[in-house]
Amino acid sequence: MSRKPRVRSGSGVTMHDVARAAGVSAITVSRALNQPQQVSPALRDKVMQAVDALGYVPSRSASTLASARSRTVLVLIPSLGNTVFLDTLAGIETVLAEAGYQMLIGNSHYDADQELQLLRAYLQHRPDGVLLTGLSHAAPFDDLLRRHGLPAVYMMDLADDGRCCVGFSQEEAGAAITRHLLERGKRRIGFLGAQLDERVMKRLAGYRAALAEAGCHDAGLEWLDPAPSSMQMGADMLDAALAARPDCDALFCCNDDLAIGALARCQQLGIAVPARLAVAGFNDLQPAAWCTPSLTTVATPRREIGIQAARALLAMIEGDAPQALRLDLGFALMLRRSS
Amino acid sequence: MSRKPRVRSGSGVTMHDVARAAGVSAITVSRALNQPQQVSPALRDKVMQAVDALGYVPSRSASTLASARSRTVLVLIPSLGNTVFLDTLAGIETVLAEAGYQMLIGNSHYDADQELQLLRAYLQHRPDGVLLTGLSHAAPFDDLLRRHGLPAVYMMDLADDGRCCVGFSQEEAGAAITRHLLERGKRRIGFLGAQLDERVMKRLAGYRAALAEAGCHDAGLEWLDPAPSSMQMGADMLDAALAARPDCDALFCCNDDLAIGALARCQQLGIAVPARLAVAGFNDLQPAAWCTPSLTTVATPRREIGIQAARALLAMIEGDAPQALRLDLGFALMLRRSS
DNA sequence: TTGTAGGCGTTATCAC
DNA sequence: GTGATAACGCCTACAA
Numbered sequence: 001m002s003r004k005p006r007v008r009s010g011s012g013v014t015m016h017d018v019a020r021a022a023g024v025s026a027i028t029v030s031r032a033l034n035q036p037q038q039v040s041p042a043l044r045d046k047v048m049q050a051v052d053a054l055g056y057v058p059s060r061s062a063s064t065l066a067s068a069r070s071r072t073v074l075v076l077i078p079s080l081g082n083t084v085f086l087d088t089l090a091g092i093e094t095v096l097a098e099a100g101y102q103m104l105i106g107n108s109h110y111d112a113d114q115e116l117q118l119l120r121a122y123l124q125h126r127p128d129g130v131l132l133t134g135l136s137h138a139a140p141f142d143d144l145l146r147r148h149g150l151p152a153v154y155m156m157d158l159a160d161d162g163r164c165c166v167g168f169s170q171e172e173a174g175a176a177i178t179r180h181l182l183e184r185g186k187r188r189i190g191f192l193g194a195q196l197d198e199r200v201m202k203r204l205a206g207y208r209a210a211l212a213e214a215g216c217h218d219a220g221l222e223w224l225d226p227a228p229s230s231m232q233m234g235a236d237m238l239d240a241a242l243a244a245r246p247d248c249d250a251l252f253c254c255n256d257d258l259a260i261g262a263l264a265r266c267q268q269l270g271i272a273v274p275a276r277l278a279v280a281g282f283n284d285l286q287p288a289a290w291c292t293p294s295l296t297t298v299a300t301p302r303r304e305i306g307i308q309a310a311r312a313l314l315a316m317i318e319g320d321a322p323q324a325l326r327l328d329l330g331f332a333l334m335l336r337r338s339s
Numbered sequence: 340m341s342r343k344p345r346v347r348s349g350s351g352v353t354m355h356d357v358a359r360a361a362g363v364s365a366i367t368v369s370r371a372l373n374q375p376q377q378v379s380p381a382l383r384d385k386v387m388q389a390v391d392a393l394g395y396v397p398s399r400s401a402s403t404l405a406s407a408r409s410r411t412v413l414v415l416i417p418s419l420g421n422t423v424f425l426d427t428l429a430g431i432e433t434v435l436a437e438a439g440y441q442m443l444i445g446n447s448h449y450d451a452d453q454e455l456q457l458l459r460a461y462l463q464h465r466p467d468g469v470l471l472t473g474l475s476h477a478a479p480f481d482d483l484l485r486r487h488g489l490p491a492v493y494m495m496d497l498a499d500d501g502r503c504c505v506g507f508s509q510e511e512a513g514a515a516i517t518r519h520l521l522e523r524g525k526r527r528i529g530f531l532g533a534q535l536d537e538r539v540m541k542r543l544a545g546y547r548a549a550l551a552e553a554g555c556h557d558a559g560l561e562w563l564d565p566a567p568s569s570m571q572m573g574a575d576m577l578d579a580a581l582a583a584r585p586d587c588d589a590l591f592c593c594n595d596d597l598a599i600g601a602l603a604r605c606q607q608l609g610i611a612v613p614a615r616l617a618v619a620g621f622n623d624l625q626p627a628a629w630c631t632p633s634l635t636t637v638a639t640p641r642r643e644i645g646i647q648a649a650r651a652l653l654a655m656i657e658g659d660a661p662q663a664l665r666l667d668l669g670f671a672l673m674l675r676r677s678s
Numbered sequence: 679t680t681g682t683a684g685g686c687g688t689t690a691t692c693a694c
Numbered sequence: 695g696t697g698a699t700a701a702c703g704c705c706t707a708c709a710a
Contacts, residue, residue: 014687025697030689040695055486060463061409062687064400065702080425089419093446102460105444107432121441124399147394148350231629257625264629286596287626290570290603353703364681369705379679401703404686 013056021050033058064126072102073313074127076118078110078134078197079228083285084302085133088155091306092131099314101128110197110228112138119144129313134198135159151316153309156199156302164316164324166309170199173298173331174206177280178252180296182214184339186250186278190221192237192262193254194229200254203282207252221245229254234261242271249277250339256281256288259295263338267292278339293337301329352395360389372397403465411441412652413466415457417449417473417536418567422624423641424472427494430645431470438653440467449536449567451477458483468652473537474498490655492648495538495641503655503663505648509538512637512670513545516619517591519635521553523678525589525617529560531576531601532593533568539593542621546591560587568593573600581610588616589678595620595627598634602677606631617678632676640668 019026024043032039032047039047050056064070073096077085089105096103104122108115116138119130123144129151145152154165181189191207193200204222211217223237223244234257241248253259259281266273273279273293281288284299308327316324358365363382371378371386378386389395403409412435416424428444435442443461447454455477458469462483468490484491493504520528530546532539543561550556562576562583573596580587592598598620605612612618612632620627623638647666 016687026687027689027698028696031696034689038695043696055483057459057462057487059404059465059687061400061403061465062702063463063689065398065404065704066687066689068689068702070400080428081422083420086419086425102443104441120396123396124402125441126398126400144394148396231625260626261629264631267631286570287599290574290600292603292606292631355703365703366682366705367680370680373705377679382680398703401686402705404688405703405705407686407705 013054015056015058018047018050018054018056021054022046068126070126070128071100072104072125072127073129073131073310073317074104074106074119074122074125075131076106076108076115076133078108080105080107084283084300087302088133088306088309091303092310093306095307095310095314101314108133110195112136112141116141116144123148129153129317131155131309131313135163135165136198151313153313153316155305155309157202158326158328160326162324164312164326166305166312166325166327166329168300168305168329168331169206170202171206171209173282173300174203174252175210176206176331176333177282177296177298178207178210179214180333180335181250181252181278181280181339182210182216184250184274184278187216188218188221188245188248189216189250189252190223190241190245190248191252191254192234192241192258193222193224194227194233194237194258195254196224196226203252203254221248229257231257231261231264234258234263235265236261238262238265242277250274250279251277252280252282254282256283256285256295256297259297259338260287260291263291263293263295274337274339280339284334288334289336296336296339297334299332299334301331304329350394350396352393354395354397357386357389357393357395360393361385407465409465409467410439411443411464411466412468412470412649412656413443413445413458413461413464414470415445415447415454415472417447419444419446423622423639426641427472427645427648430642431649432645434646434649434653440653447472449534451475451480455480455483462487468492468656470494470648470652474502474504475537490652492652492655494644494648496541497665497667499665501663503651503665505644505651505664505666505668507639507644507668507670508545509541510545510548512621512639513542513591514549515545515670515672516621516635516637517546517549518553519672519674520589520591520617520619520678521549521555523589523613523617526555527557527560527584527587528555528589528591529562529580529584529587530591530593531573531580531597532561532563533566533572533576533597534593535563535565542591542593560584568596570596570600570603573597573602574604575600577601577604581616589613589618590616591619591621593621595622595624595634595636598636598677599626599630602630602632602634613676613678619678623673627673628675635675635678636673638671638673640670643668 015026015029019029029047032044106118132154135157156167159165281295281297284297288295288297354365354368358368368386371383445457471493474496495506498504620634620636623636627634627636
């Protein structure tokens with residue numbers, strides 16, 4: 001008494017079909033595809049021919065289920081609209097693709113809760129490892145990771161607690177660009193911050209430290225808004241800043257979007273940049289070199305971060321390098337006309 | 340004689356473990372999670388408690404394998420660095436997430452061969468449907484799709500062959516912005532094109548049609564470069580164009596990046612925009628409203644395209660709406676200072 | 679409303 | 695180098 005045949009997924013061709021067509025057993029097909037050197041050339045050819053003839057596409061689900069390895073890596077980033085993370089993704093992609101791994105992209109929208117939900121959801125795919133943005137995550141998030149024993153690499157920043165991380169010191173970068181403004185003779189240097197994520201707050205900390213060092217920190221020169229940054233917001237914040245503190249003589253914006261909006265507003269208002277007001281951004285996005293005047297900013301090695309983080313994670317997954325590493329890729333000041 | 344236990348994936352907690360903890364059978368756990376209304380509240384609570392207590396995360400692989408449905412949708416786009424596609428992705432994401440579907444993102448880098456490889460690779464995940472960018476794909480690509488009987492929706496453009504598509508007429512958009520330049524009194528209107536993908540070529544066709552209509556098409560005013568567009572390229576192309584045809588009085592750039600680079604170069608060279616040379620872009624990216632002078636461009640409903648395309652695909656997957664649709668979401672001219 | 683039996687497509691393990 | 699067998703974790707079909 002046979003039952004109704006079930007619906008088949010994909011084109012319906014299975015490894016057994018290929019095996020039958022090639023006159024071998026299923027396991028030989030599996031080996032011919034995954035460990036070719038373990039199969040004699042003659043059979044290997046037969047198998048490959050059958051694969052092509054039938055249009056066979058292996059089922060990742062079955063493979064994952066049987067082997068307990070998904071050859072998949074989860075990447076969690078705060079935003080897909082930010083070039084910074086796209087460049088990082090591009091770097092990751094090249095490394096993973098070469099190693100035969102695929103990438104699951106999760107966009108947390110800068111929200112720790114959403115990040116946790118994403119992790120939960122994507123854990124269903126049993127990723128072999130995770131690439132994370134930033135060091136701070138919701139407490140249950142870290143628990144989940146541990147519970148599942150998932151190798152993780154933290155990107156964009158540097159930890160000192162033994163976690164594997166690839167990035168640069170956000171704080172030092174913020175301090176460095178602030179010092180540059182000080183060297184230009186500015187003394188009442190303001191800070192425009194949006195989004196207020198972990199990294200922005202560290203840049204702010206660096207800014208404060210540099211100013212304190214020079215004896216000219218002034219809390220009244222900081223303007224912070226938790227909303228996502230945009231050029232419009234940069235323009236608005238510039239208005240607010242100058243209205244509140246007309247004596248302000250420089251602005252460090254937490255990212256280039258803000259800076260470019262502020263710069264455009266300066267143009268409209270006829271404010272002399274950098275003489276009357278110097279402006280600096282962060283990240284060195286494409287428009288920074290093209291706006292008027294060109295924007296002084298901090299170039300960040302985000303593509304390289306993606307590449308190195310992916311390599312480190314693959315090493316952890318393969319068990320090659322059990323020990324965690326801490327990779328500082330640095331940053332570079334791009335000094336242009338706006339300062 | 341029992342064998343060695345195999346390595347378990349995930350945290351090692353399976354549906355059976357949950358069932359045992361809750362004192363029910365595995366299938367009841369499955370139903371409590373997937374069709375809650377089919378399980379009595381009492382048992383449902385017990386199950387959910389056990390799920391939480393054990394930190395159970397279902398295995399998508401097992402589910403996919405057993406049900407022949409992956410609840411996964413493949414999205415193929417030409418680039419991750421282009422805001423246009425990111426906005427589309429964002430739209431898709433909201434719809435899919437709400438429906439409990441996950442999205443696999445494939446970046447073809449504007450390359451038909453890579454796109455085919457991506458499809459092959461991602462078919463291993465047995466997606467339930469595909470969202471595609473543009474109408475033209477490699478021939479084996481369409482074969483593969485058919486062979487696997489995959490529901491597909493084509494985004495960004497409009498087909499007339501019964502395929503399900505959501506977008507707007509690239510050609511009409513190109514014609515419309517060209518007509519606007521004609522209305523401004525321009526007669527020697529040039530075209531700057533990069534990337535030269537399907538959509539750029541259609542915008543070019545629209546540009547030609549509009550000029551031919553007005554009796555002033557001039558093939559010597561077209562500058563085309565298959566390399567990816569950038570602001571730098573826009574600046575370089577402006578130089579080349581004016582060197583070759585100093586009589587050129589307007590430029591339609593195939594995208595905003597090019598236009599903004601050209602605009603910036605005009606500023607540097609002291610070329611009066613729009614009096615001496617009008618400039619128009621395409622897509623209405625954020626900087627278009629902020630550059631100097633602000634950029635006339637074509638606003639495209641890309642987020643909405645993502646939303647509607649995802650909805651259409653889900654309908655096809657669920658079998659609600661077997662018939663294909665052709666959804667024209669239109670475009671809008673954004674007339675600003677550069678024309 | 680709940681449970682039992684069996685199979686989805688692949689790979690690990692152990693024999694030959 | 696090749697093959698038989700038994701999992702992997704879940705869901706469909708059917709039965710109670």
